[in-house]
Amino acid sequence: MPGLSNRVQTFTDSVIRRMTRISDEYGAINLSQGFPDFDPPKEIMDALAKAAYEGPHQYSITFGAENFREALARKQGRAIGRTIDPDKEIVVTCGGTEAMMCAMMTICNPGDKVMVFSPFYENYGADAILSGADPIYIPLVPPEYHFDMSLVEKGFQDGAKAIIVCNPSNPCGKVFSREELMGIGELAVKYDAFVVTDEVYEHMVYAPYHHTCMASLPGMYEHTITCNSLSKTYSITGWRLGYLIGPEEVIEAAKKVHDFLTVGAAAPLQEAATVGLNFPESYYTELLETYTKKRAYFLDGLDRIGLKHNVPQGTYFVLIDIQEFLDLPQFAGYTDLEFCEWMIKNIGVAAVPGSSFFKEDVNHLIRLHFAREEATIDEALERLSKLKELLK
Incomplete structure (x- = not known):
């Protein structure tokens, strides 16, 4: 063999x-x-039961069903603080796992460096390897899981093309403060790099802490690729519905990567989950x-x-x-x-x-x-x- x-x-x-x-x-x-x-939620399960009989059952648009993307754009546009173009700035993926892999393959060439905070969700290391990138690990120091911003700058100085920020962080539960995110963002802009965020737990942030979308910070939308999914927010981890949000140039490239990775997420599940995306605050x-x-x-x-x-x-x-x-x-x-x-x-x-x-x-x-x-x-x-x- x-x-x-x-x-x-x-x-x-x-x-x-x-x-x-x-x-x-x-x-x-x-x-x-x-x-x-x-x-x-019962409303989502009822919508799935309806979709089982009424469809859609065939391929949706590769980068996401139109009504699903429009609902995503409205929901996440409020969080990011800007109007999101559902046709040009969103890719629907097969879970947050594919979203991260798609982001990494879109921005990384073999040999590029990517910073990862440690501890980290185990997929990030494998994602870097599969996309040909070399990870640089930045320690989060217990018990508060603080980090040294100078190490982040050194990573960018050493050529890191991107940094992955899981916020809130799996596994340690750290919520990055606005000040920390601003510091990371300023360095990303200074060194013309990307911030790839994983914001799957955005709605599980406990008082007195608050979630800040990296893409919402001044000057950061053009440098941020937001990875997220519906899995945790709506208790549908088995549905595998995730997405990328980012600037048009990045998303147009990500659409091509996604198309040849998985073609598209399940059409009836997108139809049912759209109900959840339209839930009130x-x-x-x-x-x-x-x-x-x-x-x-x-x-x-x-x-x-x-x-x-x-x-x-x-x-x-x-x-x-x-x-x-x-x-x-x-x-x-x-x-x-x-x-x-x-x-x-x-x-x-x-x-x-x-x-x-x-x-x-x-x-x-x-x-x-x-x-x-x-x-x-x-x-x-x-x-x-x-x-x-x-x-x-």
Whole structure:
């Protein structure tokens, strides 16, 4: 057999999705892969039922159905603070994952450098490799996950063509302040570079923090490619509906990349999801209230158990410090991955090893999420309480 591509030897499969498969095998409560265990809004499900019988069932326009793009332009235009042209400044993709890959392949030539904050959503490293780019990692320093702006400037000075900003950040829940984004943006303009943002969790930002769209900042629209999806906002992660928003020249190129990657997102799902894009502002207020309560409920439970954790400013992810368990003789030599596998089999809760998110040598953190019904959270907490018995 001929040899395979060198690039596929440089990264693994998704550890997050691997944890879900192991969790399913052992019947664990899956707090690893970030998807809800509750239904999407009824209006969207009703619209899907209607589309099942009335269509559309054939290809939509490659870069997105017209009514879907128009609804997106209205919704995100309010967030960005400008009129978005649905024909020239939007590409609808098969999930936020394709949106990011499409953005990277649109702007990167082989050998280009791209900055990535660490910890990072695991796809970003693979995206850089698959698009031929070389990642430069900028550490986010716990516990507040601050970063050194001088390192960002050095990255641009060293030739970085773009920087990826996940805001709010998966996995650490950091919400980038307006001042931080302004600083990054000013450097991007100074060095004539792109900012590629992942804003999937834009509606899950907890008081007193606020979400700022990078593209809304002065002078930044022409330097920003916004990646987003409907997955988390409407609890439809399996529908795989994402999108890119950016200046016309970038989007026209991205349309070509997208066309030959996937042709287009599913037509009936776009039709149904358009209903959600037209929801009033009250929907997003209620969504935030729901997740604010879930965050408090889950963190209170972790505190009662005595598990050490961060307090996420956004997203529905929490990082748990497991060092005290790794110090026990029975876990001598364990990696965080091995500990997560042990947890699935012996505790019945699935987590993601933190090492899959960090470029640095981090082996003492695991990621859990709280996008679950209260009863599921209760059962998960009950099982997690068994961890503390190990310390007695």
